[in-house]
Amino acid sequence: MYGMNQKGNHIPKAMEGMISNVAGYRFVDLPDRDALREPFRAVCKKLGLKGTILLSFEGINFFLAGPQDSIDQYLEFLEQDSRLSQISLKYSYTEYQPFNRMNVRLKKEIISLGLDHIKPAERTGEEITPTEFKQWLDEGREVAIIDTRNDYEIRLGTFHNALDLNIKSFRAFPKAIESLPETMKETPVVMFCTGGIRCEKASVVMMDAGFSNVKQLKGGILGYFEEVGGEYWDGDCFVFDHRVALSAELEQADVAQCFACRQPVSIEEQQSPDYVIEVSCPHCIHLR
Numbered sequence: 001m002y003g004m005n006q007k008g009n010h011i012p013k014a015m016e017g018m019i020s021n022v023a024g025y026r027f028v029d030l031p032d033r034d035a036l037r038e039p040f041r042a043v044c045k046k047l048g049l050k051g052t053i054l055l056s057f058e059g060i061n062f063f064l065a066g067p068q069d070s071i072d073q074y075l076e077f078l079e080q081d082s083r084l085s086q087i088s089l090k091y092s093y094t095e096y097q098p099f100n101r102m103n104v105r106l107k108k109e110i111i112s113l114g115l116d117h118i119k120p121a122e123r124t125g126e127e128i129t130p131t132e133f134k135q136w137l138d139e140g141r142e143v144a145i146i147d148t149r150n151d152y153e154i155r156l157g158t159f160h161n162a163l164d165l166n167i168k169s170f171r172a173f174p175k176a177i178e179s180l181p182e183t184m185k186e187t188p189v190v191m192f193c194t195g196g197i198r199c200e201k202a203s204v205v206m207m208d209a210g211f212s213n214v215k216q217l218k219g220g221i222l223g224y225f226e227e228v229g230g231e232y233w234d235g236d237c238f239v240f241d242h243r244v245a246l247s248a249e250l251e252q253a254d255v256a257q258c259f260a261c262r263q264p265v266s267i268e269e270q271q272s273p274d275y276v277i278e279v280s281c282p283h284c285i286h287l288r
Helices: 032-045 068-079 130-140 168-180 183-184 196-208 221-227
Strands: 001-006 010-012 021-029 050-056 058-064 089-093 102-107 124-130 144-145 158-161 191-194 215-219 233-235
Touching: 010 124, 010 183, 021 068, 021 233, 032 050, 032 068, 050 130, 050 196, 058 068, 058 102, 130 221, 168 196, 191 196, 191 221, 196 215, 215 221
Parallel strands: 050 102, 124 215, 144 191, 191 215
Antiparallel strands: 001 010, 021 058, 021 089, 050 058, 158 233
């Protein structure tokens, strides 16, 4: 059974009355970044949305939550600017508002790497759809799968046989790939992250480093879950809001976040005597 939103898109009946969570980004030149801030603030305030919008000279990145009707009106606002039209979106739904406030921030980069010459608006690695990526895995093709996320995210879950670069922030990615074998530069590489933004930017770094066949997973992990499910995935996917992590069914997982160090704490780790709510967890107990 389905309902309809204002744009005529089908919404599962089970989602009606729930909070819609939407995320999207685009690398695109925005020389008028500063002038865009107030219009975005005004429309989000009017619609009662909460979350974060990052505006940069290199593009836009947003993750917002609110009633579906408000989300639809925000997307109609985006469509008024041809540079922001038809952005690929990822949806999930919650019974509560996962954000405390609405922020519209001006940033140098929408995802921080610290390399001014990396310009994804000009070129990136080719996209591979979740369906095609799963087909590659089904066929057992030779492929190097690289997780571009931080170590604490990977601890909750990742794809089978994915390479963990053991980085604590995305800025460490360029240095980390220096340790990859030269032979990998001719191997097909599929890169992934939560929603696609990091692997898109990282693909440029890989190409500059001489990797000749670089692909980025379209829509990231969440896009994979939505399109093909959780096959070839182990665990949950960390997200940057109060939900902490999502399962392959795009439902909130039983993962907590340590009040002291902000690390995700799995259901197993929550059984540890080191996990004391608002005090410590197994990842920071040694710092006390």
